[in-house]
Amino acid sequence: MSTRRAAYEARQRRRANLLAGASTLVVLGLLVLLVPLAPGWAAVKSSFFDGEIFARTFPDLARAFLINIAIFAWSVPLIMVLGLAIALARGARAPVLFPMRIFGAIYVDLFRGIPVVLLVYLVGFGIPGLGLPRPWNSPYIWGTVALVLTYSAYVAEVLRSGIESIHASQRNAAICLGLSERDTMRYVILPQAIRRVVPANMNMLVALQKDVALLSFIGPVEILRQAGIFKSLLANFTPYVVAAVIFLCVTVPATRYADYLMNRDRDART
Amino acid sequence: MKTILTATILTLTATGAFAASHCAAGKTLTDGTLTIATGNPAYYPWVIDDAPEAGQGFEAAVAYALAEEMGFAAENVTWVRTSFDEAIQPGAKDFDLNMQQFSITADRDRVVDFSAPYYTAPQAVMTTVEAVEGGATPTMDSLKGMKWGVVASTTALPVVMEKIQPDQSPLVYDDNANITAAMQAGQIDAALFDLPTALFTAAVLMDNGVVLGQFDPSAAESPDQFGALMLEGSALKPCVDEALAALTDSGKLAAIEAEWLQDAVGVPLIK
Amino acid sequence: MPEPRLALRGVTKSFGDVQVLHGIDLSVAPGEMVCLIGASGSGKSTLLRCMNGLEPVDDGEVRLDGVDIAEPGFDLGPVRQQIGIVFQSFNLFPHMTAYDNVALAPRRVLGEDARVRIEELFTRFGLATHISKYPDQLSGGQQQRVAVIRALAMRPHTMLFDEITSALDPELVGEVLDVLRQLRDDGMTMVLATHEMGFARELADRICFMDKGVIAEEGSPDVIFSSPTRKRTKQFLASVLR
């Protein structure tokens, strides 16, 4: 039994879907028809979209991507813990903790100000150059340190903005219940702040997933480097396209999943 | 004697000019000019002081000899710089010839054209004084146990993987400078270069570099040969090959090699 | 006359150059209910916040059971267990259920798992079915009642209320005032800033009319509402009772 309005809306929806489908088809059709007409298409196609090379390099690139995933996986907890520590240090109110505030401020300015790739070089080659023995001079360790330094600085800033965005009355309410500053931060402010910055941090993690590839500059053969090796040996850019596809296979579902989690969180409470 | 030599050069020049009008004419980017690309920067001993215009260094000297052979006077040679990627990317190129120690391989040859080889490079192992003191020797057994580093855009990686088959997987870098840094940081023990590059890197870039040994190029199944890179299907290729053949036959190429790449003697062969 | 629970003498407070409280004298006996009335900006909220030390006073004394808690450096932790406060809005922690909102302070401050007591409080104030809900699943009136329960869970002997019905839709005001009535019956010592004149008149022991940072007039509800002596008091009552 449908109301007049429901019938009208169903009609509108059908019309909208039809239009969306048609315009998508037209755009795709134009792309498929027009791009190959470009004079350099044949060369670009064989250089970037060589099916045989795609199939040949895919397994090795996928294997190399496991290295990216591993570096990412052990970096994230370190980044989160350090970022939180720095954010808290920056917000320290007690005068005794003033040095920590200063340290936090310098840390954030410094490591957000230096391009990641420079830090990867400086830390990845520089610190082991001081004479650390194996395995402590591994580029995996010091490359990770460089990523953690940069990204924890960003995460610290994001968290701090989240902490500051929590209304002062929340803190007042907690203090008036007799909670200590520590407990107020831990149970009242931080849980809200962290939730609020989940989207910003998700973007950060997607960026990190891509920046893991910078470690290749100091030796590790992760996916981008493996693609570069193939490119060099085969004189063809298709391996980069393979790498891009593999990246997308991970980052797109990851961001979608984060969106889903956030929406679910919101829906559960309304 | 001197007059004969002069005469030969004159003849060569004349033949070159003749050849240009018959072979390279109208096949270069700019009529009457030969545009040659090198690396950025270009390294010793291939180009001295990163100044190819001076004709100093092996590749710079070969480039001018080739140009002359094809009928281009020195002042009609223009230099540009490209990376490896620019050299192989699709689309128009801004050079006629690209010379930066490109190894000729079948895979690459499908995408670009190579001239006949102008140099056959022995592969050499660079390591540190400390590694040698620690017992590293130019033997396969010793090499297997080392931690390897190679430059990504060279053919060194497959050589290491297939010939040496090291116990630990190699680390890979963008260029010689990074290999040097990694070796000084103690992250790698050994690196594989062509012999001239190994000699230069060990002597100049490293404080404690040593060339441990070289692979016998004549023994290798597919020797590492450098060719000038050209656009796929380049009309210039026959002219370049012809000119190279002439330089080889006249002994001029060998003379240039002897002048710029001579310190190779004394590096032990790897057993 | 018993010793006052709360006794303020000469309390002054400024925010920057603006002096908000100009020497307040006020004492509240145990079990007494005092209502602060007055125009917006007259200093009611500030006075309440000075009573539990949330705002440090500039000068003067705030004695709680005879102890001056306004002494600079005084440890306010114990004070806050004895004095509960509920604000106009944004009281509850939105990321916790009603129950967790209430249970947090007893657990962290008193080291007590007060589940039974808390469930009794929810039942008593008609919120038993809402105990596991999040604040944004509750109406404004329910939220304010949970905020009261949360303060009560610390077993305070004094409660401060800062216009806790002002942000509510009119039909929700009654259920919150009913809670205050119950507390009154329990003999809770209470200080309220309020605009609910009818409620104040019905239940308060004493009314303090605040004007520009001073208590301009005080007395029993009957006196203040029927025959105020000050002109400002008359004007204010005329404007709100109209």
Ligand SMILES: Nc1ncnc2c1ncn2[C@@H]1O[C@H](COP(=O)(O)OP(=O)(O)O)[C@@H](O)[C@H]1O
């Ligand atoms: N944190 C503060 N900083 C600056 N001024 C404030 C602050 N809190 C209150 N005031 C000022 O103090 C005066 C009294 O405010 P308040 O105590 O909130 O009055 P009421 O609760 O009676 O409306 C007002 O002029 C207000 O602007």
Ligand SMILES: [Mg+2]
């Ligand atoms: Mg107020």
